[in-house]
Amino acid sequence: MWGIIRQRAACKGNHALNLEQGIRAIALRAFSSSAKQMTVRDALNSALDEEMSADPKVFIMGEEVGEYQGAYKISKGLLDKYGPDRVVDTPITEAGFAGIGVGAAYYGLRPVIEFMTFNFSMQAIDHIINSAAKSNYMSAGQISVPIVFRGPNGAAAGVGAQHSQCYAAWYGAIPGLKVLAPYSSEDARGLLKAAIRDPDPVVFLENELLYGESFPISDEVLDSSFSLPIGKAKIEREGKDVTITAFSKMVGYALQAADILAKEGINAEVINLRTIRPLDRSTINSSVRKTNRLVTVEEGFPQHGVGAEICATVVEDSFEYLDAPVERIAGADVPMPYAANLERMAVPQVEDIVRAAKRACYRSR
Amino acid sequence: MACSATTRIIHNPLAISSSRSAEKSDFSCKILSPSSFWGSASLGKKLLSVNKAISPISRRSATVVAVSDVVKEKKLKSSSSVSNLLITKEEGLVLYEDMVLGRAFEDMCAQMYYRGKMFGFVHLYNGQEAVSTGFIKLLKKEDCVVSTYRDHVHALSKGVPARQVMSELFGKTTGCCRGQGGSMHMFSKEHNVLGGFAFIGEGIPVATGAAFTSKYKREVLKEDCDEVTLAFFGDGTCNNGQFFECLNMAALWKLPIVFVVENNLWAIGMSHLRATSDPEIWKKGPAFGMPGVHVDGMDVLKVREVAIEAVGRARRGEGPTLVECETYRFRGHSLADPDELRDPAEKAHYATRDPITALKKYILENKLASEAELKAIEKKIDEVVEDSVEFADKSPVPARSQLLENVFADPRGFGIGPDGKYRCEDPKFTEGTAQV
Numbered sequence: 001m002w003g004i005i006r007q008r009a010a011c012k013g014n015h016a017l018n019l020e021q022g023i024r025a026i027a028l029r030a031f032s033s034s035a036k037q038m039t040v041r042d043a044l045n046s047a048l049d050e051e052m053s054a055d056p057k058v059f060i061m062g063e064e065v066g067e068y069q070g071a072y073k074i075s076k077g078l079l080d081k082y083g084p085d086r087v088v089d090t091p092i093t094e095a096g097f098a099g100i101g102v103g104a105a106y107y108g109l110r111p112v113i114e115f116m117t118f119n120f121s122m123q124a125i126d127h128i129i130n131s132a133a134k135s136n137y138m139s140a141g142q143i144s145v146p147i148v149f150r151g152p153n154g155a156a157a158g159v160g161a162q163h164s165q166c167y168a169a170w171y172g173a174i175p176g177l178k179v180l181a182p183y184s185s186e187d188a189r190g191l192l193k194a195a196i197r198d199p200d201p202v203v204f205l206e207n208e209l210l211y212g213e214s215f216p217i218s219d220e221v222l223d224s225s226f227s228l229p230i231g232k233a234k235i236e237r238e239g240k241d242v243t244i245t246a247f248s249k250m251v252g253y254a255l256q257a258a259d260i261l262a263k264e265g266i267n268a269e270v271i272n273l274r275t276i277r278p279l280d281r282s283t284i285n286s287s288v289r290k291t292n293r294l295v296t297v298e299e300g301f302p303q304h305g306v307g308a309e310i311c312a313t314v315v316e317d318s319f320e321y322l323d324a325p326v327e328r329i330a331g332a333d334v335p336m337p338y339a340a341n342l343e344r345m346a347v348p349q350v351e352d353i354v355r356a357a358k359r360a361c362y363r364s365r
Numbered sequence: 366m367a368c369s370a371t372t373r374i375i376h377n378p379l380a381i382s383s384s385r386s387a388e389k390s391d392f393s394c395k396i397l398s399p400s401s402f403w404g405s406a407s408l409g410k411k412l413l414s415v416n417k418a419i420s421p422i423s424r425r426s427a428t429v430v431a432v433s434d435v436v437k438e439k440k441l442k443s444s445s446s447v448s449n450l451l452i453t454k455e456e457g458l459v460l461y462e463d464m465v466l467g468r469a470f471e472d473m474c475a476q477m478y479y480r481g482k483m484f485g486f487v488h489l490y491n492g493q494e495a496v497s498t499g500f501i502k503l504l505k506k507e508d509c510v511v512s513t514y515r516d517h518v519h520a521l522s523k524g525v526p527a528r529q530v531m532s533e534l535f536g537k538t539t540g541c542c543r544g545q546g547g548s549m550h551m552f553s554k555e556h557n558v559l560g561g562f563a564f565i566g567e568g569i570p571v572a573t574g575a576a577f578t579s580k581y582k583r584e585v586l587k588e589d590c591d592e593v594t595l596a597f598f599g600d601g602t603c604n605n606g607q608f609f610e611c612l613n614m615a616a617l618w619k620l621p622i623v624f625v626v627e628n629n630l631w632a633i634g635m636s637h638l639r640a641t642s643d644p645e646i647w648k649k650g651p652a653f654g655m656p657g658v659h660v661d662g663m664d665v666l667k668v669r670e671v672a673i674e675a676v677g678r679a680r681r682g683e684g685p686t687l688v689e690c691e692t693y694r695f696r697g698h699s700l701a702d703p704d705e706l707r708d709p710a711e712k713a714h715y716a717t718r719d720p721i722t723a724l725k726k727y728i729l730e731n732k733l734a735s736e737a738e739l740k741a742i743e744k745k746i747d748e749v750v751e752d753s754v755e756f757a758d759k760s761p762v763p764a765r766s767q768l769l770e771n772v773f774a775d776p777r778g779f780g781i782g783p784d785g786k787y788r789c790e791d792p793k794f795t796e797g798t799a800q801v
Contacts, residue, residue, distance in 0.1 A: 056585060056586055057586070059581065059585075071473055078445070083585075085581065085585045086582055086585060090614070091610070091613060091614065091617070093610035093613070093614065095570065095606060095607045095610060095612075096570050096573070096607055096610030096611050096613075096614055097570070097614070098570070099567065099569070099570020099571050099573065099574060099607065100570050100571075100573045100574035100577055100611070100614065101574060101576020102457055102570070102571055102574055102579070103511070103559065103570060103572060103573060103575045103576075103577065104572035104574040104575065104577050104578045104581070106559050106560075106571060106574065106576070107509060107557075107559065107574070107575040107578040107579075108578055109577075109578050109581060126564055127567070127570065127571075128580075130563075130564060130567060130569055131560070131562065131571055135552070135560070136772065136773060136774055137545055137772050138542060138545055138546040138547075138550040138552060138558070138560075138773050139542050139545075139546060139550070139552030139770040139771075140541075140542040140543035140544075140545045140546065140552075140559070140770075140771050141543075141552070141774070142542070142552055142553065142554035143552050143554055143559065143560075144774035146774075175772050176772050176773065178773075178778050178779075191552060198775055199773075199774035199775050200775055201776050209524045222702060227663055229777075230777065230778070231777060231778070231780045231787070232781065256745075273417070275780075277778075277780075278778055278779055278780025278781070278788075279780060280780065280781055281780065281781070281783070282781045282782060282783055282784070282785050283781075285783065317783065331755075
């Protein structure tokens, strides 16, 4: 990734001033004038479009994916392009159509099953776990399940307790599943393409509030053969004082927090996990060995969360390198409240991350 | 809820042979008589006495007749020159052999279990062989079968070798799933047995998905595909939400699937009558727009007739069918089930309707084969089953390194190790360390 940016920058030539700084700092943001912008929604839509045109066995199934153009417009235009046989509107039967997707995957197709939100996946969780994740193992490799379950995950704005849960930790515990959580448009495109091409069941956790956000995107990402490796985290911002790990929307918050911390003299390293399962323990550990302090950020419930797993893995592998206890930022241990001010308190905010990073940095003084 | 007591057939969609094209309907209603539903009227009353709470339902004067009885009457009335035999000699011997294999295999499983060679949950199929044989022997290799935890005989009927099934049950590495699946998870890609599911109702959407794939292959991928899927499940499953969801979608999209209900009247210790508001499962088919058929599941020939039509419907693209087979399991729910709740008289009654004995009688009476030929088949099956036990005994248990294998089709799913490379690239990865 770095090498290619350098090449492109060298070719373009008009970013000489910001070149070194831009490359060392946040990757694409420093030289923005010639980079295109793409929303996460368009990134997902284009990834689906390209994968469907590349392989006729790929089809989309879910509620409102066809005529409604997608509940969040992710599958916009696909019905017109590929027809109702490949963009299938279903009745409201999560267990039924998730199971149908699994059966189709058993028998040779490559379904992309959309859940309107991952909260509804709880109605189909038996199929995601028991008939998709475990099948390759139970059949000793005979039946692989090349299926993708995708949809928005985590809190939106004011949607209440039953529509706001983050499922990264639950699905991240299951052997046989791969769990992805993209942040930017590049992540969204690359990881969704990788997920569709992957021969195993993938749970793809998007975020509703990120759908409309625009990110700069390079030409390489727009190429139809682009994909990102599953299981590799990305260091969004390099630093040396404290490591902040995050995924999905929290990466944006972590980057903002890092900017604030920079003004106070703390140089934070932000890791965008990208993949929850398999967790990129190697990147996390090398980063902690460099900075000696760790703050994990996630939106979901704190107990048995992603941060708990990261903390355990760092304590197991890099204990001697830690100069301060690991700080865990997670959503509040309550069902998501509805009132706007309470909701703001229940979800991590930038100030929380800043405070935690400061605690991690000052504790040993 | 009360069913009409008038004896009226609206349509018989399952007319066979010559009159096949004439009658197509979306609904079927049956004339119902107490003679064959749940055995006999007297038995029905006996069932009542065991389960006192449900008397209002069973006093319904509805009557049910298995389809082929009706058809046979019609045929007798029409022409007498057409042979009345439902099978040829070869077919008869194939059916007989398959049912005897199922029975002998399951009996051997029980023996092995009590000797400690098999363990965990084992659910035996004794008594229900007619359903498996009647349906699965009509399929091609590419057609799919999806079953529940009572899946040994479905796998055997579909063609999975007895050796592989027995090894799987013993937990050996030569089993059809290398010992990783077990009794309840029989998978075979070669024979298109798509499981083996422990959760009831779980297999129904999976089967519907396989049928969806058949249709997709035909319509989108433009392949020449008329593969049919059979979903087998029990009476208890018919109260589960996924069953209804799939009846709806299968009928909506006209998928090539047959939903086969093995109604053995008991879900562990829960009688079907105590658990179901309307115990006549076949009626749930027309509610979703597909034919619902009830058939005597203890008679392989009747099952086969119904199956021919249902599978034919699916192959022709006319959509799904719901077939309720009234059958009975001679043993308990599983080998761990003491089976105390079932009335011994009920069990004795169904033992007289053993499908294997019935087929044997039919073959001998109609002079399709001799006693000696049937005995030879039984002997051959005994040898096959014993050989499978020997094979399984001699087979090795899985190596320690097999623990981490087959979790993913793409083992990079295990992630990146501390040295920065993918874990699976390390040759020592699967050598028995669970330290992922």
